Amino acid sequence: MRLSRYFLPILREVPKEAEIVSHRLMLRAGMVRQESAGIYAWLPLGLRVLNKVCAIVREEQNRAGAIELLMPTIQSADLWRESGRYDDYGKEMLRIRDRHEREMLFGPTNEEMITEIVRGYVKSYKSLPLNLYHIQWKFRDEVRPRFGVYRSREFLMKDAYSFDLDAEGARHSYNKMFVAYLRTFSRMGLKAIPMVADTGPIGGNLSHEFIILASTGESEVFCHADYLDKAVPGAGTDFEDRAGLQGLVDQWTELYAATSEKHDSDAFGAIPEPRRLAARGIEVGHIFYFGTKYSAPFGAKVQGPDGAEHMIHMGSYGIGPSRLVAALIEASHDEAGIVWPEAVAPFRVGILNLKTGDSATDAACEDLYARLVAAGIDVLYDDTDERAGAKFASADLIGLPWQILVGPKSLAAGKVELKRRVDGTRELVSPDDVLERLT
Numbered sequence: 001m002r003l004s005r006y007f008l009p010i011l012r013e014v015p016k017e018a019e020i021v022s023h024r025l026m027l028r029a030g031m032v033r034q035e036s037a038g039i040y041a042w043l044p045l046g047l048r049v050l051n052k053v054c055a056i057v058r059e060e061q062n063r064a065g066a067i068e069l070l071m072p073t074i075q076s077a078d079l080w081r082e083s084g085r086y087d088d089y090g091k092e093m094l095r096i097r098d099r100h101e102r103e104m105l106f107g108p109t110n111e112e113m114i115t116e117i118v119r120g121y122v123k124s125y126k127s128l129p130l131n132l133y134h135i136q137w138k139f140r141d142e143v144r145p146r147f148g149v150y151r152s153r154e155f156l157m158k159d160a161y162s163f164d165l166d167a168e169g170a171r172h173s174y175n176k177m178f179v180a181y182l183r184t185f186s187r188m189g190l191k192a193i194p195m196v197a198d199t200g201p202i203g204g205n206l207s208h209e210f211i212i213l214a215s216t217g218e219s220e221v222f223c224h225a226d227y228l229d230k231a232v233p234g235a236g237t238d239f240e241d242r243a244g245l246q247g248l249v250d251q252w253t254e255l256y257a258a259t260s261e262k263h264d265s266d267a268f269g270a271i272p273e274p275r276r277l278a279a280r281g282i283e284v285g286h287i288f289y290f291g292t293k294y295s296a297p298f299g300a301k302v303q304g305p306d307g308a309e310h311m312i313h314m315g316s317y318g319i320g321p322s323r324l325v326a327a328l329i330e331a332s333h334d335e336a337g338i339v340w341p342e343a344v345a346p347f348r349v350g351i352l353n354l355k356t357g358d359s360a361t362d363a364a365c366e367d368l369y370a371r372l373v374a375a376g377i378d379v380l381y382d383d384t385d386e387r388a389g390a391k392f393a394s395a396d397l398i399g400l401p402w403q404i405l406v407g408p409k410s411l412a413a414g415k416v417e418l419k420r421r422v423d424g425t426r427e428l429v430s431p432d433d434v435l436e437r438l439t
């Protein structure tokens, strides 16, 4: 992409309404724009990151055997009356009437709808286990939306729902998602710790939140520090190996880790003091097992191998891709701006022409740009006539992992400067070597 033809409304000044660094940097880097309280437009640079986050989420859901569908954002109130949640969901629910005065709502979550869908088709245990997921916008009329897209009113959620014949099968489905979550956040360069959590309005009696440690996190968390050094399960994990998966989940739940709502200070106190971690964290995922809480009122049942009818056992599994963009910045930034992990960077490389209009640097930049694009690398070429200092500041602000600085002096010696954003290291290399390094 040529910056001269892109849409990247970078702000020079720090927006005063932004209280946390990710909110400040997302506004300054031209990633989002608030349209109303807690409701944002995702501008091109922000959308590229959001899409990369969703691609990783999708890959790991698919790896775990979940099947993607897409449910609507607008739901019928009658659906929520069947589960009894229509009234007790409270003011967070955005209730709407259509032209026929039918009561509708903007979905805050989809347990009811997915149960109604499965009830319509699944009649035999032979169709189970089943895990259906979608990545869809949700609306929760938060009383105090704040921190930008971290706690917004309209937000993107991956929500998966599992269906099993019995509790034992449901536990295996839960474990598949648990392991998929460990892999998902790790691939984004994040250390997420699974913590025993409250089930809240979703319900059930088994739940874990996946927390990223961050000083600006809303959650207060307590855990054994050994979690920070654990390696997550590999890409070759056998998701059908029930015992193996339970073993992995046991490894990731044997040490103490809990959010403040479930904190047990005695258990925490039993940890040797140097290994006790009390911190603030960002909830990026939350998984639940809630048995027949939704299948019973909806009569979602199957004929079992014994010929009898069995209510389906369910769980639901949420990740917040839009919140994750903020969490990634909270976890990875410096005083110059964002430092994107390569897996989610909006572009992998930035080419900075330090003397636009100079025939030598223009030609070298065009050549590098053409060859990187041809190699399938996401590259943003700053071909604007901004002065060099402004280009350096913008490139550091938007946080691309690699910068190629093309200036007349080094070019005269057949070199360009390759800068690694994460640690600021720079080296003079030939244009050919740059391609060697980046492809």
Ligand SMILES: Nc1ncnc2c1ncn2[C@@H]1O[C@H](COS(=O)(=O)NC(=O)[C@@H](N)CS)[C@@H](O)[C@H]1O
Residues within 6 Å of the ligand: 108, 109, 110, 111, 140, 142, 149, 150, 151, 152, 153, 155, 156, 157, 158, 159, 160, 202, 283, 284, 285, 286, 316, 317, 318, 319, 320, 321, 322, 323
């Ligand atoms: N107001 C919000 N703004 C941004 N992300 C949010 C917001 N509320 C929740 N999320 C994200 O959505 C994830 C799942 O939300 S949840 O309420 O915990 N779970 C559910 O709704 C279940 N139906 C999971 S399928 C959270 O872990 C969080 O990452």
